[in-house]
Amino acid sequence: MIYPWQTGDWQRLQQLRVHWPHALLLHGQSGIGKFAFAQHLAQGLLCETPAANGEPCGTCPACHWFSQGNHPDYRVVVPEILAGFVAPSGDGKSDAPAASDDNDDDGKKSRAPSKEIRIKQTLALVDFCALGSHRGGLRVVVLYPAETLNVEASNALLKTLEEPQPGIVFLLVASRIDQLLPTIVSRCRQWPMSLPTPDEARSWMSAQDVDDSAALLAEAGGAPLRALALAHDETRPLRDFTLQQLATGANCDAFACGENLQKLPVPVVLGWLQRWLYDLLAQHMARRPRYFPGAAKALARCAQSADPAALARYTKTVTLQRVVENHPLNARLVFEELFIAYRGIFTA
Numbered sequence: 001m002i003y004p005w006q007t008g009d010w011q012r013l014q015q016l017r018v019h020w021p022h023a024l025l026l027h028g029q030s031g032i033g034k035f036a037f038a039q040h041l042a043q044g045l046l047c048e049t050p051a052a053n054g055e056p057c058g059t060c061p062a063c064h065w066f067s068q069g070n071h072p073d074y075r076v077v078v079p080e081i082l083a084g085f086v087a088p089s090g091d092g093k094s095d096a097p098a099a100s101d102d103n104d105d106d107g108k109k110s111r112a113p114s115k116e117i118r119i120k121q122t123l124a125l126v127d128f129c130a131l132g133s134h135r136g137g138l139r140v141v142v143l144y145p146a147e148t149l150n151v152e153a154s155n156a157l158l159k160t161l162e163e164p165q166p167g168i169v170f171l172l173v174a175s176r177i178d179q180l181l182p183t184i185v186s187r188c189r190q191w192p193m194s195l196p197t198p199d200e201a202r203s204w205m206s207a208q209d210v211d212d213s214a215a216l217l218a219e220a221g222g223a224p225l226r227a228l229a230l231a232h233d234e235t236r237p238l239r240d241f242t243l244q245q246l247a248t249g250a251n252c253d254a255f256a257c258g259e260n261l262q263k264l265p266v267p268v269v270l271g272w273l274q275r276w277l278y279d280l281l282a283q284h285m286a287r288r289p290r291y292f293p294g295a296a297k298a299l300a301r302c303a304q305s306a307d308p309a310a311l312a313r314y315t316k317t318v319t320l321q322r323v324v325e326n327h328p329l330n331a332r333l334v335f336e337e338l339f340i341a342y343r344g345i346f347t348a
């Protein structure tokens with residue numbers, strides 16, 4: 001399945017079918033369905049009786065194995081943390097284990113699942129590529145998110161990309177192309193994925209049976225899948241609490257924030273804070289809020305009493321904090337400090 005806003009990309013890509021690139025890098029904003037698209041593309045490439053437009057038939061043996069997650073000529077490589085959440089087929093379900101060859105079973109069960117694609121995983125691809133095709137057709141590898149390839153894994157992959165073997169197709173999927181090694185990017189045919197138009201995004205969201213889809217879409221920066229994820233996000237009440245606190249400006253209760261938010265991952269809270277600051281700045285420059293249009297009044301009130309220089313300095317502090325966000329910090333202290341500093345923006 002592909003999303004309605006992806007049909008143009010699908011049709012244009014089919015024109016490459018005669019000389020399919022060895023490695024294709026699908027990139028674009030997060031939350032627009034790039035991974036589902038890559039999987040569907042993989043199925044289309046593996047299908048033994050595809051339609052004229054490249055659509056997989058859904059009934060041949062290859063399609064059957066693909067939907068079962070065990071096509072022998074197909075590999076999905078994701079960070080360990082995503083294994084189990086990611087279906088190998090493009091049907092949107094998340095109950096099938098992915099990339100069973102990716103798990104590290106060497107007795108380190110207690111450590112947190114890796115957020116990176118590691119060298120062990122890309123080395124396994126070298127073996128996969130060395131084998132012949134089981135079905136006599138293409139072999140396809142999907143790597144997602146490609147920006148989570150760590151340096152060692154990237155270098156191991158690079159060797160495979162530099163010596164393309166016939167019949168192997170790599171589909172790399174990335175939201176942050178700037179975080180990929182330039183040598184990897186240069187080995188791939190780059191393919192920027194189309195964003196849904198606001199109309200397409202709204203119409204898709206309105207069919208999803210969620211409340212207030214317009215606000216969710218705004219908060220997700222127009223990315224429909226991200227908006228849908230927000231609707232089902234169990235941190236929603238805490239996010240509402242945070243926005244209420246931020247709306248009080250100089251009266252923000254930093255200690256209550258530290259207390260209530262301490263169990264959340266630091267990046268989640270930083271994300272809320274960054275979007276709020278973006279809107280505050282927008283409001284200051286007499287522009288409409290982008291992420292929290294529902295909080296326009298509070299934003300206007302805060303913008304009025306904020307000192308522009310202090311706001312700029314604080315925004316920089318939050319941005320810098322994002323660099324270290326994945327380090328094991330005491331979340332409660334981080335939040336207390338951030339929200340105390342937030343109060344300092346306001347002059348009244």
Ligand SMILES: [Zn+2]
Nearest residue numbers: 047057060063
């Ligand atoms: Zn088929």
